[in-house]
Amino acid sequence: MASAVRAGRRLRQAVEGSELAGLPADLRAELEAALASQGAVVPFRLLRRLRTALREAGSPLYLHQLLEGSEIDFPEVPVPPRNPELVARLERIKAKLANEEYQRMTRNITGQQTNGTLAEFGRQVRSVKAVVITIFNFIVTVVAAFACTYLGSQYVFAETAARVLSAVIVASVVGLAELYVMVRTLEGDLGKL
Incomplete structure (x- = not known):
């Protein structure tokens, strides 16, 4: 589940410029640290604090204006390693199913040509x-x-x-x-x- 935003150009300009000068120093320092981090990932809790601080300061800026061009950061889900016993069992089942399918497709095939075989003769005799x-x-x-x-x-x-x-x-x-x-x-x- 997403819990952060990758900062866009508009939020970076606001933090680096003087648009957010009326914010508390600790909030501004946290925002600068988050923008300096790898990927410029800003957590949602920090954005909530920024919104509250913008309202209290009576700033003409709104949070949605600052987040323009930003993207939601979806963390990568770690893929657990596969159980080797399960992988081996699945491979055996796949091989068995493939063999059954092959046997089903080739059950009517003999190594001889179909013309003149005993089975063909039997079909003709039954027809006659x-x-x-x-x-x-x-x-x-x-x-x-x-x-x-x-x-x-x-x-x-x-x-x-x-x-x-x-x-x-x-x-x-x-x-x-x-x-x-x-x-x-x-x-x-x-x-x-």
Whole structure:
């Protein structure tokens, strides 16, 4: 916390000149000693005494006029020495965190090229497997719809042509519905990418 002011040119001129001649001799001597010190640092308590003395003497000078160009002196805060055990512990923690970050960044990297590796082949097989299962599911659904409609329509239609036509219509509707669901699923999957 600041407790002093570095004297500016205006305060120096006032002390060296005759502007502060009406002040008590001891206050004037303290001011001269403070200005002669290294950095010309004047403590706040001395400035308070100077203000009181200026008021009592009825001087036309005000303290803020004298302090024009002065700066507040902020003392340097001494930095305590760091504990060597703490520094060593912090270094170990930093090294551990850096190693974990490195491991996280390089966990998917192998020494081989990514083309033709077993992992890439596995991803391609899974992709093909998903497509094959989707197509098989579509075919089974359409065939099952056709078969159920063909067999169930024997109670409604006596002619085979009407039964086949109704089975084709129902299988087509089921196939279109299945295609719609597949397209929506693909859009959702592609939207997530």
